[in-house]
Amino acid sequence: MSAPASVVIAGASAAGLSTAETLRRQGFDGRITLIGEEEHPPYDRPPLSKEILSGSWPDERVWLRDDAALTALDLDLRLGVRAESLDTGAKVVRLSDASLVSYDELVVATGVRPRRLPGTGAVAGVHVLRTLADATALRAALAGSPRLVIVGAGFLGAEVASVARRAGTDVTLVSDIEAPLSDVLGSELGELLIGVHRDHGVRLVTGARVEEVLVSGGRAHGVRLAGGRTVEADAVLVSIGSVPNVEWLAGSGVEVGNGVLCDQYCQAGPGVWAAGDVASWHHPGLGERIRIEHRTNAAEQGMAVARNILAGEHRAPFSPVPYIWSDQYDLKIQIHGLPRGADTFAVTGGSLADRKLVALYGKDARVRAAVGINMIRPLRAARAFVATPTPWEAATAVKEGVTP
């Protein structure tokens, strides 16, 4: 296979940028078209629910690269336009400004968008948090010391609760799961997080489904839960997960479902690849099809796709140890691997009571994930049990072994 002459990357966030940079680092000197729906240069999203929301960083600190670094990449950079449709036969992407861009290789990195509660898209006082504009809008709302109700206690909801409490906001966190992040981290760490959020003054309503946002005069004033109970609020953050941006691929022949369906090389079909939040791929190490909506994976998958595009027959399966982190109050939660779906759990360093620990998660008698709270180096040691899925008995027998 000869090297492609042009690569089009739909999506100019972490995964798209990483793809472009890796192509150049590998010596690719053809055309790279990078298409971004937002007007901003590529920027980083994790700080949006942390430093940007709290106002501790100026907004410009989220730019992933400065102008000089972007210029050096020699990109055909199209910002403020969206990829709208794909013709895989003609190998052409149609953009929202009606222009057509041809490609030899296409990378789909169009990410995800927030899932919304039906009918709340245009209601004042209802927020989602995905973009820089979302973050600055929510920050402005918090400046007025509102009562905030957060719907959904995943990473985003829990992080915003933490930032909002520190800003003195009255926060109610409503969740259909039993505890913050309990669907990912299980009931033990879920209980720990209930304690942490309560200690910081968050009202938690768990195991409760939100039926509707209460609206009066076009403005939200709270939510009504299943069963009839209402929670009054001045602002509502809806953080109930995301939806992959795949609709533009309809009719293209690219297979989509929960994301763009790729093989273990992150390839979705001839000349079509996917990276980042939107990519669902077969992880050969886990033996499962997964899709990861986290920052580190976006960069790693972008790198992997770029290398595979240039590797021809020598392409390599993408088999990372996923890494996720979350900052809540003074807790740094770090996750290696995928704890969701584990059937065993053990604290192997520190303790739940101290809120400082390393925990292992196992499935089918092997370690599947290692989670640390404020134990950075010991967790890095425990990661080895995930990188090479270690028999559960062996990994948990040496409880001191994870503490250097």
Add this chain to the structure above:
Amino acid sequence: MHVTIDEDKCCGAGQCVLAAPDVFDQREDDGIVVLLDADPPQEQYAAVRDAAAVCPAAAIGVRE
């Protein structure tokens, strides 16, 4: 090659230490990156470029 780090941006992921353990380390208490070698030898270049690319906080600068 000259390497710089931005401690304020660092989120303590430790991905750089995994990629280039001879060039990066982490502080014991908070996991913030420690630069072991700001001017690494040539055999480290590829690993350092990977570390910078994969850093989830874009906290590593590389000048070549």
